[in-house]
Amino acid sequence: MLRFMPVGDSMTIGSAGEHTWRYRLWQHLRDSYDGPFTFVGPREELYDKSTEAPTSYAYADPAFPRRHLAGWGEGWLHMAPLIGEAVRAHRPDVLLISLGLIDLGFYTNAEQTAENVRAFVAGARETNPRLRMVLLPVIPNIRAEADASFADQVDLFNVLLAKTVADLDEPRSPILLASWPESYDIHADTYDGTHPNADGEHRIAQAFAGAMWEAWGIGQAYAAGTS
Template sequence: MSALSRLPRPALLAGVCTLVLALVGSGLWILTRVDPASPGPSADSGPEPENTGRTQVRVMLAGDSMTHGSDGDRTWRFHLWNHLQPHVEGLDFVGPFTSPATPEQIIPPELTGGEPDDGDPDEVDYRDPDFDQDHNARWGRTLADAVTTIEDDVRTHRPDVLCAMIGLNDLLFPISAEEMEQLLRDYVGGAREANPEIRILLAHALPIARADEDEGFALRVYAYNEMLRTVAEDMSTERSPVVSFDLGRAEDWSVASDTYDGTHPTDSGELKIAAGFADALSREFGLGPAYPRPLPSST
């Protein structure tokens, strides 16, 4: 999300937000095995697969700032990894990125009169780095942007499962339901072009504070979530299931207590997102167990 900025809590850049607004059991169904007798890669066949000869379950977590996180966050990716890893043999989070967002990614310098800069990922870190940090999320990413890279991302990193929570940034500005539907269909279709058997889990957009003050935005979010459910049902196939789920309703999401700025998750919010995805992965794809309940009150 780009709705509000987060540098080390409490928010460091108050007031700049207006600029930013501009498998069953151990997953046997999805194991990827490399035949030891198969020939090696040719010169033009792309990079050699990682961990050749090892059984793996490759999961790509994709989205915007709610998934990317920033300096000092654990992120919900941390909680999902530590929940699944003891239960899923060969679990591997994959994606083109590893770091949380740098300050320059949260507030691009060109918005404040500086020179464009991607920042230095070495200057940021997670609160607890003990997890597989690979991901495919970017601060401020829109579905319109993600559509342009998803096919290459899936082809390069070869996920068996794509977990995405994306689209809210597109809705910050007027966009028609027809445009959003086409973007979502193109996103799913792009992932399938690279892996015709990919399994896709799509989370509904979470409530954020802006909906309380912007009726048009609130209506766009409602329409998007309804459309997301319909598109998932329509595009789902036996070979490549597509499932949507209402994360906010499932986890009783509270903007007041589960976000620190009306948008981005607090510790409790990160835990709820991880638990929601864990439950859906277990229920829909048989990947790992459901998240233990009740959730701890603090992390």
Template sequence: MTSSTDGAVPIMIVGDSISHGSSGDWTWRYRFWTHLRDQRVAIDLVGPKATLDDIRTAEAGDDDSTYADPEFDRDHNAQWGRPYLTEKSLIEAKVAEFRPAYLLVLLGINDLFWYGVEPGQFEDNLREFVANARRAAPSLRFVLGSILQTQRAVEDEEFAARVAACNARIRAVAASMTTPESPIVLADTAREFVAADHTWDGTHPNPRGELRIAAAFADVLAGAFALGAPYPRPFTEPADIPAQAKAPLGEPAARPV
């Protein structure tokens, strides 16, 4: 296993807005990092970004450092709107630059929501993503998250069926592309995640959702790779995000989150 120079295990979180987070969030990255810190496991989160997106502005991808608690390793490789469709061509260079030992990947909802990717093409894109990442690091370890439930999937049966089909493709890719040198394991991030309870807008995780995503990845690292311990259950009831953190600049908060 590769590790960074100070002995910490380098981990790159690859994701979209669900992992990137927005103004006022703790993020599931924070929950994951603090859990492993509490287990006295030294990790080094790596990647090209360290910021949130400023949800209070109309621009996507603008930097915002207003974390609910900034005292954690904030480096990551997540961006609002990102699909496998585009990240598959970029991941090799990022792995080569940041040299992670593990990729924790939570992508897919944008492939379906914005790009209309069908399950067969989704699988092809995911296979390319894995192959390209391995070109930079043949012994890279992958933990692939399943696509979370969103309010759209609750209301739209056809969309829900596409999500389910693509989650099945993620499982199939993990099973068929895993190797002893470069294992691929599924983190079933969707299993304990319910859009109505665990998002603040039908898609993006609230603090309760953050805990469940972090737990799914932590459980896999503990069970499959002996890195840390499973996330404790039952889940605590975390503090909520101040509503003003999500309100457009200069306007009052529309509702509590």
């Protein structure tokens, strides 16, 4: 069985009442991958905005493997110390990673964030030297439209992320840099300028699915308009 672990911040954990891009990707792989698979990780909850904590299980459709390693307000800085134990305990084959916006917004600059990417990869590989990873570039949010210095940091980090992936990619533990989600528009694909609505969930899932299909032959091309 192929075991995927979604790793991310608020865009990955999602909040009460949402499907999440994790669900959209599961739905796609269910219909396109010719083999057993599941999602794994130490967490299952959604973020509950009423309690300001990850205490909700109110998925729009809970009938899918909901496990993950994602947290509202967490970034590479927070996940790097956790990933080794998460890989040991839950034995993923593939990490699906969407991190960086929180780091750049609140904790570290682009160069420091890139160093935390390296620490994360090292920690994951220390536990499983054959682990595969797919990394999503940071999608600028609405803050980047009004804050030029923040936008510059996002752009710089994405350049550094591409270089980091090129440096760390190796045959026994390949790392893919997914393409930017196709036609992603924060005004149409999010509900608040940051967090994906249903259309945004599909576009993020499509980015991960496309990378795995093109590089590894997992699944198929993502079908636009999947419900």
